Amino acid sequence: MGEIMVDNFNLEEFFSGDIDSFNYSSNLPPILLDAAPCHPENLEINRYAVVIIYVLVTLLSLLGNSLVMLVILYNRSTCSVTDVYLLNLAIADLFFALTLPVWAASKVKGWTFGPAMCKIFSFLKEVTFYSSVLLLACISMDRYLAIVHATSTLIQKRHLVKFVCIAMWVLSVFVSLPVLILRNTVKANSLTLVCYEDIGNNTTKWRVVLRFLPQTFGFLLPLLVMVFCYGFTLRMLFKARMGRKHRAMWVIFVVVLVFLLCWLPYNLVLFADTLMRTKQIQETCERRNDIDRALNATEILGFLHSCLNPIIYAFIGQKFRYGLLKIMATHGLVSKEFLAKEGRPSFVGSSSGNTSTTL
Numbered sequence: 001m002g003e004i005m006v007d008n009f010n011l012e013e014f015f016s017g018d019i020d021s022f023n024y025s026s027n028l029p030p031i032l033l034d035a036a037p038c039h040p041e042n043l044e045i046n047r048y049a050v051v052i053i054y055v056l057v058t059l060l061s062l063l064g065n066s067l068v069m070l071v072i073l074y075n076r077s078t079c080s081v082t083d084v085y086l087l088n089l090a091i092a093d094l095f096f097a098l099t100l101p102v103w104a105a106s107k108v109k110g111w112t113f114g115p116a117m118c119k120i121f122s123f124l125k126e127v128t129f130y131s132s133v134l135l136l137a138c139i140s141m142d143r144y145l146a147i148v149h150a151t152s153t154l155i156q157k158r159h160l161v162k163f164v165c166i167a168m169w170v171l172s173v174f175v176s177l178p179v180l181i182l183r184n185t186v187k188a189n190s191l192t193l194v195c196y197e198d199i200g201n202n203t204t205k206w207r208v209v210l211r212f213l214p215q216t217f218g219f220l221l222p223l224l225v226m227v228f229c230y231g232f233t234l235r236m237l238f239k240a241r242m243g244r245k246h247r248a249m250w251v252i253f254v255v256v257l258v259f260l261l262c263w264l265p266y267n268l269v270l271f272a273d274t275l276m277r278t279k280q281i282q283e284t285c286e287r288r289n290d291i292d293r294a295l296n297a298t299e300i301l302g303f304l305h306s307c308l309n310p311i312i313y314a315f316i317g318q319k320f321r322y323g324l325l326k327i328m329a330t331h332g333l334v335s336k337e338f339l340a341k342e343g344r345p346s347f348v349g350s351s352s353g354n355t356s357t358t359l
Contacts, residue, residue, distance in 0.1 A: 054104035061097030064310025096128035130172035144229035262305035
């Protein structure tokens with residue numbers, strides 16, 4: 001199929017009447033001049049399936065992250081450095097999930113909430129995404145310093161870790177500013193509005209440039225930090241045969257592994273889409289539709305991440321389960337005999353105190 005270079009076409013033609021295509025469609029015109037029409041392949045049933053998944057993820061995230069926050073705050077007098085990070089992580093995941101119903105509704109009827117809400121929800125989604133991954137990188141650095149370099153004096157001070165968390169939130173706000181400035185309601189067709197970057201005729205070009213921020217600060221750099229820190233930390237634990245002593249360390253490791261499994265596929269597909277947009281690989285209708293479908297599927301997998309951390313804590317984190325049962329026993333939801341049977345988990349102190357009072 002021949003590749004046609006068209007420099008100027010209006011946004012209505014670009015969207016070709018389909019409200020789902022605005023997320024990913026490249027600057028290939030909707031109808032190739034030397035071939036059959038190239039229309040995005042989006043089935044109505046798939047659109048509503050995505051809405052259902054978004055709503056379920058939101059409910060699970062609200063429940064799970066609220067419980068994590070409850071357990072940490074209930075035991076705040078004894079919370080560790082890692083707990084402070086996990087509290088902020090739960091807050092970020094919770095607010096990220098709160099934006100999903102809005103995006104779900106926009107997939108069905110387009111954007112009906114106005115320009116101001118377009119900016120606000122886009123900005124909130126970006127800030128909470130960045131803060132979540134940056135906090136995971138901070139946790140890996142904290143464990144690396146505590147175990148490999150035994151810098152307990154510095155990282156045990158909880159007031160210092162609060163400043164680190166604030167710095168991560170401020171950085172997240174800063175890298176999210178382009179979305180706040182550039183997002184607006186744009187006509188996808190004569191009847192439908194979408195929430196999209198609006199940079200005039202250069203929208204497609206700048207949207208590729210703007211991908212540098214989420215793929216660098218939101219994935220690549222934090223991933224490199226995590227791989228470096230956990231690689232050396234696990235190497236030392238195996239070398240010293242301290243795996244059982246640092247059992248809670250494995251919970252954090254699983255949290256990072258789940259992050260990788262959730263977001264790596266999306267970033268790989270996004271990279272392929274960027275190559276196609278920049279003409280590094282040939283763009284065809286078939287390839288364009290394949291990448292669009294892959295982006296939709298892997299984005300859902302990434303969104304699922306916001307509700308998975310509490311599930312990890314519940315199934316692997318002995319301390320979290322005990323903390324939750326303790327709260328339930330206090331309010332008469334479970335018997336104290338059951339709580340005693342569950343038993344208070346024992347922890348051997350690491351170089352920074354308990355690896356986590358929650359995990």
